[in-house]
Amino acid sequence: MIRHIPNGAGLAALATLLVFPLAYGGANYDFVMHLWITAFFYAILASSWALLAGYGGQFSFGHMAFMALGAYGAGLLDNYVVVTGQPTRTCLEIGLFGNWVVFIAPTGVSKVQSCLEMAQAAWPADATVSRFPLILGIIFGAAIGGGAGWLIGTLVLRLRAAYLALFTVGFSEILRAAISAEIWLTRGQAGLPLSPIFPDGVTLFGTYFPATAKLPAYYVMLALFLGTLLLLTWIAQSRIGLFLRSLREDEDAAEALGVDTVRYKRVVFVLTAMIAAAAGAVQGHYVGLITPNTIVLLQMSLVIAMAVIGGLENVVAAAIGAILISFALEFLRTDFFLFGTRIDMTTWRLVFFGLLLMLTLRFLRNGVIHGALMWIDRRGVGAETVAKRRAGQTEGAE
Amino acid sequence: MDHPQFFFMAILWMVIWGAVGAVMIRRAYFARDLDVTQARAVGVAVGAATGPFGLIPLYLKTPELTRRWRVLPWLGVAAVFTAAFALSDPDNVCVTSGSFVASQVTNGLIIGTIYGLMALGLALIFSIIGIVSFSHGEFYMIGGMVVYYMTEVWLPGAGPVLAVIFACVVTFMIGALFERAFLTPIYDGRVERPNEYAILVTFGLAFFLQYLVQGLSGANPVKARPFFELPKTNIPEDGSILATTRSNITLFDTISVSTPRLTAAVISVLMLGLLIWFLYKTWWGKGLRAVAQDRQAAAVAGINPKVMNMVAFGLGCMLAGLAGAVLVQAFSWLPQTGMIPALRAFVIIVLGGLGSLPGAFIGGLLLGLIEATGVGCMPDPTRAAAYLPAYGMIVLTLVLLLKPTGLFGKKI
Numbered sequence: 149m150i151r152h153i154p155n156g157a158g159l160a161a162l163a164t165l166l167v168f169p170l171a172y173g174g175a176n177y178d179f180v181m182h183l184w185i186t187a188f189f190y191a192i193l194a195s196s197w198a199l200l201a202g203y204g205g206q207f208s209f210g211h212m213a214f215m216a217l218g219a220y221g222a223g224l225l226d227n228y229v230v231v232t233g234q235p236t237r238t239c240l241e242i243g244l245f246g247n248w249v250v251f252i253a254p255t256g257v258s259k260v261q262s263c264l265e266m267a268q269a270a271w272p273a274d275a276t277v278s279r280f281p282l283i284l285g286i287i288f289g290a291a292i293g294g295g296a297g298w299l300i301g302t303l304v305l306r307l308r309a310a311y312l313a314l315f316t317v318g319f320s321e322i323l324r325a326a327i328s329a330e331i332w333l334t335r336g337q338a339g340l341p342l343s344p345i346f347p348d349g350v351t352l353f354g355t356y357f358p359a360t361a362k363l364p365a366y367y368v369m370l371a372l373f374l375g376t377l378l379l380l381t382w383i384a385q386s387r388i389g390l391f392l393r394s395l396r397e398d399e400d401a402a403e404a405l406g407v408d409t410v411r412y413k414r415v416v417f418v419l420t421a422m423i424a425a426a427a428g429a430v431q432g433h434y435v436g437l438i439t440p441n442t443i444v445l446l447q448m449s450l451v452i453a454m455a456v457i458g459g460l461e462n463v464v465a466a467a468i469g470a471i472l473i474s475f476a477l478e479f480l481r482t483d484f485f486l487f488g489t490r491i492d493m494t495t496w497r498l499v500f501f502g503l504l505l506m507l508t509l510r511f512l513r514n515g516v517i518h519g520a521l522m523w524i525d526r527r528g529v530g531a532e533t534v535a536k537r538r539a540g541q542t543e544g545a546e
Numbered sequence: 547m548d549h550p551q552f553f554f555m556a557i558l559w560m561v562i563w564g565a566v567g568a569v570m571i572r573r574a575y576f577a578r579d580l581d582v583t584q585a586r587a588v589g590v591a592v593g594a595a596t597g598p599f600g601l602i603p604l605y606l607k608t609p610e611l612t613r614r615w616r617v618l619p620w621l622g623v624a625a626v627f628t629a630a631f632a633l634s635d636p637d638n639v640c641v642t643s644g645s646f647v648a649s650q651v652t653n654g655l656i657i658g659t660i661y662g663l664m665a666l667g668l669a670l671i672f673s674i675i676g677i678v679s680f681s682h683g684e685f686y687m688i689g690g691m692v693v694y695y696m697t698e699v700w701l702p703g704a705g706p707v708l709a710v711i712f713a714c715v716v717t718f719m720i721g722a723l724f725e726r727a728f729l730t731p732i733y734d735g736r737v738e739r740p741n742e743y744a745i746l747v748t749f750g751l752a753f754f755l756q757y758l759v760q761g762l763s764g765a766n767p768v769k770a771r772p773f774f775e776l777p778k779t780n781i782p783e784d785g786s787i788l789a790t791t792r793s794n795i796t797l798f799d800t801i802s803v804s805t806p807r808l809t810a811a812v813i814s815v816l817m818l819g820l821l822i823w824f825l826y827k828t829w830w831g832k833g834l835r836a837v838a839q840d841r842q843a844a845a846v847a848g849i850n851p852k853v854m855n856m857v858a859f860g861l862g863c864m865l866a867g868l869a870g871a872v873l874v875q876a877f878s879w880l881p882q883t884g885m886i887p888a889l890r891a892f893v894i895i896v897l898g899g900l901g902s903l904p905g906a907f908i909g910g911l912l913l914g915l916i917e918a919t920g921v922g923c924m925p926d927p928t929r930a931a932a933y934l935p936a937y938g939m940i941v942l943t944l945v946l947l948l949k950p951t952g953l954f955g956k957k958i
Contacts, residue, residue, distance in 0.1 A: 207742055307946065309741035310678035314892045315946070318939040321889060329932035396739075445885060449753045456746060495761040502754030509747045510728055513737065 154521055158464075165370060169363045181362035185434060187474040188373040192427040194454040194470035195463040196420040199380050202460035203389060204416040205396025207309065210300060210316035211424050212448045213323045214293045218425025219432035219442070220327065221289035223340040225280050226433075228252045233276040236267035249280070254333045279343055286429040293425020294418045301417030305410055308399075320443050327440040339439035342432045365434045372430055373467075376423050380463040383419070392416055446498075450477075453505040459518020468517045473501070549634045556630030560594040560623070567593025567601050568948075574605045584611040587949045588619060595622030631923070640923035645800030650922040651915060652801045656811040658914020660869050662907035663814045664887060665894035666821070667865030669906035672895065673838040674858035675729065677744035681752035682866050683888025684759075685721065687881060689713040689867030690874030691759055694770040706773040710813070710871045717867025722860035724751055729859065733852065752884075760881040767878040772806045810872035817868055818907070825903075834858055838901075866891070886935055893938040897945050899952030909953065913938060 169181060197211050232248045235241060240251040252264050268277070300319060304312050327334045334340055344359040345368055351357070357364050383389050391412045394402035403409045432438040451470075458469015480497035483490055512519050526534050571589025575582045588611050592600040600619070609615070632641045639646050668682050696709035728747050732740035772793065781788040789796045796802045825831035836844040837854040845851050869887070877883075894913050898905025920937040924930030945952060 201742075205739070205742065207745055303943070303946075306950070310745060311896070311946065311950075313680070313745050314678070314889075314896070315942065318889060318893075318935070318942060321886075322933075322936045322939050325932050325934075325936055329929050446753075449749070452746070452749065453753070492761060495757050495765070498757040499754060499761055502750055502757060505750040506728060506747055506754060509743065509750060510731070513743075 153524055162374075169366050178362050181366050183475060183478055185362070185366055185369045185431075187471040188369040189427055189431045190451065190454060190474045191467040191470040192373050192376045193424055193451045194458065195377060195380055195467040196423040196427075197451055198455045198458075198460055198463050198466035199384065199392075200416055200420040201455070202462070202466070203384060203392040203396065204413070205392075206304075206413065206416065207313050208300070208304075208316040208417075209313055209445075209448055209452075210319045211420070211451060212443050213316075213320035214296060214421040214424040215428035215431075216323065216327070216438070216440070216443045217296050217428070218286075218289035218293040219342075219428035219438045220334060220340065221292035221425070222282075222285040222429035223289075223342045223432055223438050224254075224333070225285040225288055226282070226342050227340060228254055229280040230264065231278050231280060232264075234267075234271050236264055238267055239263040279347065282343070282345065282347070282433065286426060286433070289429035290422045290426040293428070294422035296425075297417040297419075297421025298414060300421075301414040305413060317445070320445075320448070324440050324443040327443070334440070337439060337441075339437045341437055342435075344436060345430070345433045369430060369434065372427060376427075377464065377467060379423075384463055388412065388415065450501075453501050455515075456505055457508050457516055459515025459521075461514065462518040462521070465515055465518035465521060469515065472517075477501070551634070553630050553634035556626065556634075559597065560626065563593035563597045563601065564590040565593070567591075567604075570601065570605055574608050578608055580608060581611070584616055588615050590948055591619030591623055595619050595626055635925060638923060638925060640919070646922065647919075649801050649803075650918045652803060653807070654915040654918025655911055656803060656807050656914070657918070658911035659811045659814045659818075660873055660910075661887075661890055661894060661914050662910025663818060664866050664869035665891040665898070665906040665910050666818075666903060667862035667869075668891045669895045669898070669901060669903050670834075670865070671859055671862035673901040673903070674834060675732075675744075675855050677729070677732070677741065677748070678892070678895075679859075679862065680745060680748040680888070681724075681755060682863075682891055683884025683886075684752045684755040685717045685863040685866035685884075686870035686887050687879070687884035688720070688755065688759065689717050689870030690770075690879045690883065691763060691768075691870075691881075692716050692867070693871045693874045694768050694879060695763075697770055698768075706875075710868070713867050713871040714864050718860040718864040720755075721863030722856050725856045725859035729855070730852075733855065752888075756881050756884070763881070765881065767880050769878040770874045772875045773809050774805075776805055804876065806876040810876060813872045814869070821865070830857065834861075889935055890938050893942045895952075896942055897952055899954040902952070902954040905952060905954030913941065916941060 165184075168184070172180065174180060193211060193215060197208075200211070201207050228251060230250050230252065232241075232250050235243065235248050236250055239253075242249045250264060264277070300316065304315055307315060328336050330336070331338075345365050346357070347359055349356060349358045349361070350364050352364065391402070391407050394405070394407050395409055395412060399409055428438075428442075450473075454470035454473045455466040456469075457473060458467065459465030477497060480493055480500070483493050485491065508516060514522065522531075567589035568586050569589075571592070572582055572585040575585040589601070589604070592604055596619075631638075635641065640650075664682070664686060667685075668679060671677065671679050690713075692713040693706070693709040696704055696712055697706060701708075728751070729744065731737050732744060737743040775793065776790045776795065779788070779790050790805075793805050794802060795805060795808060823831075825835060833844065833849040834854055834857065836847065836849055837851050837858075841851050844854075870884075890913060894909040895901075895906050897912065898907070898909030917934065917937050921930045921934060924933075
């Protein structure tokens with residue numbers, strides 16, 4: 149009986165998530181919605197990182213860099229590429245089906261009249277200028293992330309453990325330096341603005357939601373989250389998952405047994421990088437601004453802490469850990485006074501999570517959520533007892 | 547840049563011939579059944595430096611690749627690179643002003659000494675425990691913070707020597723305690739994948755320490771006073787040989803060094819001497835080196851490897867703390883300060899060869915030089931400073947691609 153609890157709870161949680169935005173009516177509706185969207189975002193990152201590190205054994209610290217690549221890829225298309233009904237004749241442009249895809253030269257933070265604005269002045273009043281289709285931008289971002297994943301996966305083929313971790317930390321640091329320095333393209337620390345997910349608002353079930361409404365963004369992120377989770381669990385229990393685990397346990401032995409280690413290392417890098425990049429692109433459109441600060445090591449540390457505390461070798465547990473921790477991070481934000489001094493909780497909550505990360509690694513190697521799931525799976529009996537019983541059964545059978 | 551085409555054509559030329567050299571020379575040595583371990587690196591260097599003029603004789607004669615073959619072609623590569631840079635950008639301050647270059651090189655070596663000291667700690671930990679500590683930068687930061695609080699807040703009259711010693715004690719204690727509490731399971735096989743466990747748990751420690759310090763001291767930058775200030779002198783009267791102000795020394799009117807950095811480098815060299823004495827002359831030092839060579843044999847000889855693990859980790863963290871303690875007077879200090887130096891230390895130990903102590907120090911000097919010239923000579927100064935961490939990463943990528951064992955590494 150007790151073994152069915154996780155499945156039942158999972159179904160109930162899924163149903164709750166689906167109807168929650170319709171049913172919830174609190175005064176802090178927008179804030180709670182925002183928390184959920186952020187939680188889904190982190191859950192996507194943590195579960196894809198769990199596949200990369202927990203299954204594939206590739207401890208990459210560049211996951212947030214892939215995420216940022218996706219967001220910047222989508223953001224650059226959103227800012228510098230428009231679709232017009234008239235040719236500008238001055239910009240770089242491609243004619244497609246009676247419309248023109250116009251590439252505007254990046255201007256950075258300076259205010260220069262672009263070739264588009266100059267051309268617009270001479271156009272008839274009914275000429276249309278619209279943004280590049282958002283979904284194509286997100287796909288482009290994911291493709292850039294996947295390409296970078298392929299590149300990193302290829303470069304680190306021969307590297308193991310510490311070398312790989314070092315290399316990916318360096319990769320994300322360089323990317324951050326480049327994004328901060330190349331102001332002409334990325335606007336540096338000022339951040340790159342992105343249009344909302346539904347720029348003109350959207351009508352769902354006969355109700356009109358403006359561009360700033362949280363409900364459509366919630367469902368978009370939830371769909372991406374559930375899709376990711378389905379894909380990851382399917383991969384984890386397919387042949388690929390088996391190959392990945394063999395890669396983690398002993399690369400040389402796996403290769404000797406005929407596993408194409410080069411191929412599956414690349415596959416896991418490209419796949420998880422694409423997922424991270426897609427999540428980054430959607431989150432960038434939702435927040436409306438992307439800055440190089442998203443790549444700082446703190447963000448990566450949070451994703452790692454979420455995956456480890458949830459359970460590194462179980463993508464669903466990692467996702468649950470991420471959702472719980474991103475809520476906990478938000479609720480631990482309130483400062484309080486201790487012995488007359490103000491305790492700055494924005495910092496001390498991170499101290500707490502650092503300690504929790506270390507203690508989980510030391511004493512609960514499978515993570516808190518995954519450990520609990522396993523405990524339920526064993527019907528509340530200790531792991532040693534199960535092993536003993538099994539040993540006893542085989543002895544009896546002989 | 548006046549003629550960027552020169553520079554990029556030279557780079558393209560070097561890359562193409564380097565790649566040709568990597569493939570062909572290795573093949574030649576393979577075909578004649580010679581030692582191929584050095585063939586690829588030498589082939590790249592000879593190809594990049596001389597193009598076909600050096601590659602063809604090398605391909606035909608396949609001489610034994612002695613130390614001379616392993617070093618000289620790389621100097622040639624550096625010379626070709628410098629020449630291409632000078633031709634393409636004749637107005638650059640690095641090309642027109644020899645004194646600027648001399649100044650940059652001196653400063654690079656001085657800061658490189660301290661990088662070397664910090665990397666030495668990481669190499670020590672790796673050679674004994676076999677893990678790479680991801681919390682190295684945080685110990686650097688804590689070392690600096692302790693000195694700042696000792697000299698400015700807790701005991702304003704204490705003097706820098708006491709503060710530096712106290713910083714060493716604090717970082718050693720934190721390192722040793724952490725090792726006892728969290729690293730012991732990796733010695734006796736209680737974790738399935740010790741390397742990954744060590745990466746994650748030291749990473750967790752870094753996260754914890756960084757925010758602990760931020761919680762305790764706040765997120766504002768702090769700056770310690772220089773350890774000492776020079777009297778104003780000029781030798782001779784016009785200061786053409788040696789001129790000093792309170793915070794700067796100028797030699798021969800050309801080489802200019804700031805006093806805090808010089809003090810830091812002098813302390814580092816002294817500490818390095820002390821460390822060498824400790825490692826080679828004392829029982830504990832000999833025990834450490836014995837464990838690094840052969841754990842079991844050391845245990846048979848009566849050295850407890852577990853205690854040595856603790857000493858090594860504490861000592862490694864202490865070296866990072868020391869590097870921070872001497873540099874806090876030169877830079878302003880934040881809880882996030884440790885990040886870039888930690889990356890740098892990783893690059894240095896890979897460059898010098900993982901686990902090699904002399905390699906770590908020489909790698910530190912080299913990286914100091916590369917960074918100083920890179921920042922000084924890049925045509926766009928604001929961008930040059932922003933890309934500071936990238937120089938090390940370029941070095942790291944090249945080393946990993948060409949010679950993963952590093953300069954002095956054993957075969958992996």
